[in-house]
Structure formats: structure tokens, C-alpha cells
Amino acid sequence: MIDTVVLDVGETITRDDRYWASWADWLGVPRHTLSALVGSVVAQGLDNAEALRLIRPGIDVAAEYSAREAAGRGEVLGEEDLYDDVRPTLTALRKMGVRVVIAGNQTVKAGQLLRALHLPADLIATSEEWGVAKPRCGFFERVLEVAEAPAERTLYVGDHPANDVVPAKAAGLMVAHLRRGPWGYLRAADPDVAGVADWHIDSLAELVGIAGS
Template identity: 65%
Template sequence: MIRAVVFDIGETLVRDDRYWGSWADWLGVPRHTMSALVGAVTALGLDNAEAIRMIRPGIDLQAAYREREHSGRGEFLDETDLYPDVRDSLQTLQRMGLRVCIAGNQTAKAGSLLRGLNLPVNAIATSGEWGVAKPDAAFFDRVIKLAGVAPGETLYVGDHPVNDVVPAKEAGLTSCLIRRGPWGLLWGNDMAVPADLRIAGLADLPALLSSLGRNDGRSEKL
């Protein structure tokens, strides 16, 4: 039985348009160039930060991040960055009696920005706050503590097979692959990805869990 749902952030709850667009502007390249490079590294199975390194080889990403912040052109997100189905879906899951949390590979600032949106969730955490990032097993140890229930009773929802689905399952969690964003759409229909559930959008999830009686939904898909 699923008693808690924990969500990834980028391309699960939040569109990455602003993030990559701001990097393109900072690096002085057209936004479509950045998008194409992100797509290329995605297809190659590389870390998406490689798109930035292709534009500026040898860049110190942490130093560049600090420089952007100090210049007033740093990280930002607001309600318009959320996918349209996010707020209603999270609220519906809470009304179903589930514990709803957010935990993803984001900076500490992103965590603060997300909390500022007053989303209907029980807890929000980021890798920057925890000091450990996906796909490290220690990240999912923290997810289990955040969820507050047994691993098998926790559903982790994300768009990335390597960062989300596989390590979540290795930690004993039930996994859900959402088919949106470049990673989710590229691999969403690949049955070699061992997701327990597959959804096209968050609005699918409450009904799916209800139809399963919140029981183990392995191999179910939408």
C-alpha cells in the first residue's frame, strides 16, 4: 500500500525552460543552441551539465553559479515555472490521506524558492540542503526518512531513469516514471526502464492510485 508520494523537481514539477534559458543568456549563446545541446547530452546519457561545458570548456560551474547570483542574474522560479497540473494534483493526493513530499537535485536556494510557493505538501528538501545528490543511495536514505513510512509504501515520482527510477527501486521504493521533459519523453516508453508505474502527467496519479487501492501497482502504466 502506498502511504507517501515523493516528487522529483526538475521536469516533474517545474519546467526547466527558465533554468536553461538563463544559462544560455549568461554564456552568450542563443537559447535554441543550449536546448539542442541539452538534448544531445540527454541522448548520449551524459550529465546535463555537460551542455554548459561544451559551450565553455573548463568552466567552474560552482564559481559561475556564485557569479550569476552576485550579479543579480541568478536562480529564480515562481508559479509560472510549475507545470499546470502540479498544485491541484498535490492537493488531491493530500486529500486522499497520503503524505506528499518533494525531494530533488536542486540547490538550497531552489528549496527556499519552492517553499515560497506554498505548495500543498508536507515537506520539501533538496540535494543542496542535504549535501548528497541523486543517484547516490544516501540521497534515497534521506527520502525514506522524509517520507516517514516504509520504503515499499513510498512512491518516488521522477522523469529520469538513472537518477530517479533505478536508484529509487534499489532503495526499496516504488518508482513512477513521468513521461515529460526530454528525459521522460526519450525513455518513457522504454520497457527496459524498470519503473513500477508510468504516467503522462501528475493529474493521472490520484486516479491511478485510487484504482489500485493504493496497493502495489508494479507494471501498471497509463
């Protein structure tokens, strides 16, 4: 039985299209170029930010993020950035009495923007707000604190093998791997995903059946 569902953010509940498009515009390269580079670094198992360093070697990503914010071209999240299955699924889960938590590797501002969307969730938190990021075990310790349920009755949902599936399972959580986004599709058949995740899903809507079983 699942008492709490905890969802990752990027490419789980939100599309990253606008995020990477805005970085491409800021760095002055075609959007397709950066998109292709993101795919390339993902295929190599590298962090997404390495795509930015391929365009501008030595870039200080944090400083550049601050510069974008100061220029009024910073982080944005709106209803159009949500996947279509997010609101219906979260609403259905809460009607079933399941606690819904959203927690991912995002900035303080991203947390504020997500909360402004008034999503049907009991809690929204980000790694920057917590002061610890995935895949560190401290992040999943915080997940269990806010889940208000035992690890074996808490389900963590995400697309990323190294950030979501493996560390969540190591923390004792139940895990659903979502085939969505570059990481979700490319690594779906990897042993550290296929052999570790308790469920493999193609839509968040499948969580309703999982939680109700």
C-alpha cells in the same frame, strides 16, 4: 496502498525552460543553441551540465553559478515555472490523506524558492540541503526517513532513469516514471525504465488514481 508520494523537481513539477534560457543569456549564446545542446547530451546519456561545457570548455559550473547570483542574475523559480497539474494533484493527494514530499537534486536556494510558493506539500527538501544527491543511495535513505512510511508504501515520481527510476527501485521504493522533459520522453522505452518502474504516467494527475487503488 500508497501512504506517501515523493516527487522529483526538475521536469517533474517544474519546467526547465527558464533555467536553461537564463544560462544561455549568461553565456551569450542563443537560447535555442543551448536547448539543442542539452538535447544532444541527454541523447548521449550525459549529464545536462555537459551542454554548458560544450559552449565554454573548462567552465567551473559552481563558480559561474555564484557569479550569476552575485550579478543579480541567479536562480529564479515562480508560479509560472510549475506544470499545470502540480497544484491540483498535490492538493488532491493531501485530501486523500497521502503525505506529499518534494525532494530533488537542487540547490539550497531552489529549496527556499519552492517553499516560498506555498505548495500543497508536507515537506520540501533538496540534495544540497541534505548534503547528498541522487543517484546515491544516501539520498533515498533520506527520502525514506522523511516519507514516514515503509518503502513498499512510498512512491517516488520522476522523469530521469539513472537519477530517479533505477536508484529509487533499488532502495525498495515503488516508482512511477513520468514521460516529461527530455529524459522522460527519450528514455521511456529503455529496459531500465520500462522493466523497472511500477507505473508509467504522462501526467501527475494519474497519481491520484494510483494512490487510491
